[in-house]
Amino acid sequence: MIVYSRRLFVGYMVAFVAGFIFQVSYFQDSDEAYLFPAVVASAMLVFSLISLFREAFDLCVDDYQPFPFMRQWPVILIMVLGVSLIEILGMYLTAFLILLTVTYWYSPEERGMKRMLQSLGMAAGFSVTMYVLFSVFLKVQVPRGILI
Amino acid sequence: MEFIHYFGDVFTPVNFLILVLGTIGGLLLGATPGLSPTMAVALLIPFTFQMEPASSLIMLGAVYTATVAGGAVSGILVNIPGAPANIATVMDGYPMAKQGRATEALHYCFISSLIGGVFGVMLLIFFTPPLAELALRFGPAELFWISIFGVTIIASIGGGSVIKGLIAGAVGLWLSTIGYNPVLGTERFVFSEHLAGGIHVIAALIGLFAIPEVLALVGASGTARGKVTYAKWSNHSVWKSIGYNLRRIKALVVGSVVGAVVGVIPGAGGQIAGLIAYDQTKKLSKDPAKFGKGEPDGVITAESANNAMVGPSLVPLLTLGIPGSPTAAVLLGGLLINGLFPGPDLFTVHGQVTWTFIDSLLVGQILMMIFGLMIARYSVFVTRIPKHMMAAAVIVLAIFGTYSVQNSVSDVIVMLVLGVGMYFASRIGFSPAPLVLGLILGQLTETNFLQGRLIAGDDPWGYFFAGPINKIVIALCILSIAYAIYGERKQIRKRRQQQQVTA
Numbered sequence: 001m002i003v004y005s006r007r008l009f010v011g012y013m014v015a016f017v018a019g020f021i022f023q024v025s026y027f028q029d030s031d032e033a034y035l036f037p038a039v040v041a042s043a044m045l046v047f048s049l050i051s052l053f054r055e056a057f058d059l060c061v062d063d064y065q066p067f068p069f070m071r072q073w074p075v076i077l078i079m080v081l082g083v084s085l086i087e088i089l090g091m092y093l094t095a096f097l098i099l100l101t102v103t104y105w106y107s108p109e110e111r112g113m114k115r116m117l118q119s120l121g122m123a124a125g126f127s128v129t130m131y132v133l134f135s136v137f138l139k140v141q142v143p144r145g146i147l148i
Numbered sequence: 149m150e151f152i153h154y155f156g157d158v159f160t161p162v163n164f165l166i167l168v169l170g171t172i173g174g175l176l177l178g179a180t181p182g183l184s185p186t187m188a189v190a191l192l193i194p195f196t197f198q199m200e201p202a203s204s205l206i207m208l209g210a211v212y213t214a215t216v217a218g219g220a221v222s223g224i225l226v227n228i229p230g231a232p233a234n235i236a237t238v239m240d241g242y243p244m245a246k247q248g249r250a251t252e253a254l255h256y257c258f259i260s261s262l263i264g265g266v267f268g269v270m271l272l273i274f275f276t277p278p279l280a281e282l283a284l285r286f287g288p289a290e291l292f293w294i295s296i297f298g299v300t301i302i303a304s305i306g307g308g309s310v311i312k313g314l315i316a317g318a319v320g321l322w323l324s325t326i327g328y329n330p331v332l333g334t335e336r337f338v339f340s341e342h343l344a345g346g347i348h349v350i351a352a353l354i355g356l357f358a359i360p361e362v363l364a365l366v367g368a369s370g371t372a373r374g375k376v377t378y379a380k381w382s383n384h385s386v387w388k389s390i391g392y393n394l395r396r397i398k399a400l401v402v403g404s405v406v407g408a409v410v411g412v413i414p415g416a417g418g419q420i421a422g423l424i425a426y427d428q429t430k431k432l433s434k435d436p437a438k439f440g441k442g443e444p445d446g447v448i449t450a451e452s453a454n455n456a457m458v459g460p461s462l463v464p465l466l467t468l469g470i471p472g473s474p475t476a477a478v479l480l481g482g483l484l485i486n487g488l489f490p491g492p493d494l495f496t497v498h499g500q501v502t503w504t505f506i507d508s509l510l511v512g513q514i515l516m517m518i519f520g521l522m523i524a525r526y527s528v529f530v531t532r533i534p535k536h537m538m539a540a541a542v543i544v545l546a547i548f549g550t551y552s553v554q555n556s557v558s559d560v561i562v563m564l565v566l567g568v569g570m571y572f573a574s575r576i577g578f579s580p581a582p583l584v585l586g587l588i589l590g591q592l593t594e595t596n597f598l599q600g601r602l603i604a605g606d607d608p609w610g611y612f613f614a615g616p617i618n619k620i621v622i623a624l625c626i627l628s629i630a631y632a633i634y635g636e637r638k639q640i641r642k643r644r645q646q647q648q649v650t651a
């Protein structure tokens with residue numbers, strides 16, 4: 001029953017998103033410019049309704065895979081914060097902080113000096129490698145921040 | 149025999165160095181569990197921007213070839229396939245390693261990879277130019293249907309639910325319309341300033357393939373390391389392995405032919421090639437009971453198949469713009485970035501770049517075997533890199549790589565949003581491959597659709613549905629979907645029967 005409800009929920013969600021895309025694509029003033037996206041959105045809506053029908057009448061297999069969100073939310077947060085800080089702190093400092101926090105947070109070592117030193121070493125080493133690769137060899141202009 | 153004239157360009161100091169580095173890097177990346185060939189090629193594309201087109205394609209081609217073979221190393225040594233293409237190799241490779249025959253298994257892996265790979269590239273060399281000539285007969289209507297065929301076949305053959313594959317393909321096509329209309333120039337769906345220039349293909353590729361793997365890596369970090377058992381090493385003569393390998397003609401022929409056929413079918417990919425070849429070789433064997441217990445033929449056929457797939461997977465890509473595998477789809481992004489559009493022009497206007505690239509694939513196969521045999525023993529160390537460090541490194545590479553495409557933080561934001569979204573979508577049965585293909589082929593599809601409508605005038609139905617090529621391609625679209633639905637229904641029936649038995 002739980003599996004059925006979950007699948008039905010996914011079916012409704014997909015149909016809702018497809019419906020939204022259809023709505024923004026189909027009802028536009030400039031018909032010619034929106035013709036292709038409208039055709040694609042119509043096809044998407046039809047497919048999503050077929051998918052919902054299949055979920056509702058149990059005509060498909062359950063392809064849901066669980067995800068350990070409690071383990072994953074910190075890395076999502078770190079990535080979002082990191083990207084929002086790029087233009088303030090600069091690319092290399094941000095990269096260093098992302099490397100440090102991700103390796104420290106997810107390290108299987110006991111919390112303590114050893115874990116911190118391992119994370120610091122990895123973050124520093126990889127940041128320097130990125131600097132040499134991107135700024136020295138490839139000469140890519142990256143955002144400069146308060147330090148570098 | 150035009151390809152022979154361009155071998156010299158592969159051996160220029162810069163190109164050859166790139167080929168060597170790409171091969172070694174690809175072997176190590178392939179051996180690293182969690183880094184798929186598709187993600188490796190996607191992450192590398194930004195690094196090639198500063199290079200000449202030929203050098204950049206040599207790098208991407210070398211990494212593509214070597215990651216497929218390198219993925220077998222971790223599979224044989226620690227029972228974790230480096231890539232989905234190596235699943236069949238593990239079935240006999242790991243039991244061989246457990247018996248103390250790891251060196252021998254790795255020898256068979258690289259030698260048969262070379263044989264299958266060379267066979268595949270030779271097919272690419274001889275079949276691509278005539279097919280590209282055929283593409284000259286295609287007008288906007290035919291090209292429109294070819295693009296739709298590319299999306300539908302990858303959606304239906306890529307595994308999983310057909311309808312979800314088609315939805316993902318449609319989402320990809322729709323995402324490609326964000327930004328400007330390619331014919332009329334009208335701005336569309338710019339909900340945020342970050343979408344003003346549309347969604348850049350490379351940002352999307354990196355996000356869709358790298359970020360879900362980061363989330364999977366952190367999800368699994370600290371869970372599997374303790375259970376890994378490393379294989380014991382033993383000495384085994386390379387010459388003995390070559391001699392034995394060459395005598396296993398049946399396994400090599402089955403693997404190479406199956407791999408080549410599967411490679412040409414858009415969307416099928418190396419995973420299917422290895423498994424079909426393994427199954428066929430087992431059925432043809434005098435003693436099928438030996439398979440799964442350390443039978444060298446299992447390794448030989450699986451590895452020759454997944455490398456024989458590489459060359460032919462580029463045939464529909466270079467002629468019609470339809471990739472034969474998800475990695476080939478990413479490679480298409482690399483071609484477009486270098487201003488190279490699939491079709492006959494690749495062999496006329498850009499002949500030097502294209503033939504140098506194809507020749508490098510041939511040379512790359514030989515280098516892959518040489519370096520594979522040399523570094524296989526040491527590449528086991530990359531399998532010991534902790535998952536949390538791998539995840540951190542991939543995040544930073546993804547951010548740097550995406551930013552360097554257009555020096556835009558907006559691209560990085562788009563990459564991140566698409567990547568996180570794709571991870572959760574993959575958990576409910578959606579695959580990134582059809583979405584990526586829809587995104588890549590979107591602009592081509594729309595341009596041909598709009599041009600076709602202009603040519604058709606008052607009779608668009610007559611224009612798009614008439615003509616033998618249109619009818620054949622439409623029939624192929626319907627057939628591919630129908631075949632996939634049939635396969636899915638068979639799978640559902642089988643699972644239900646299994647559930648009834650267990651209940």
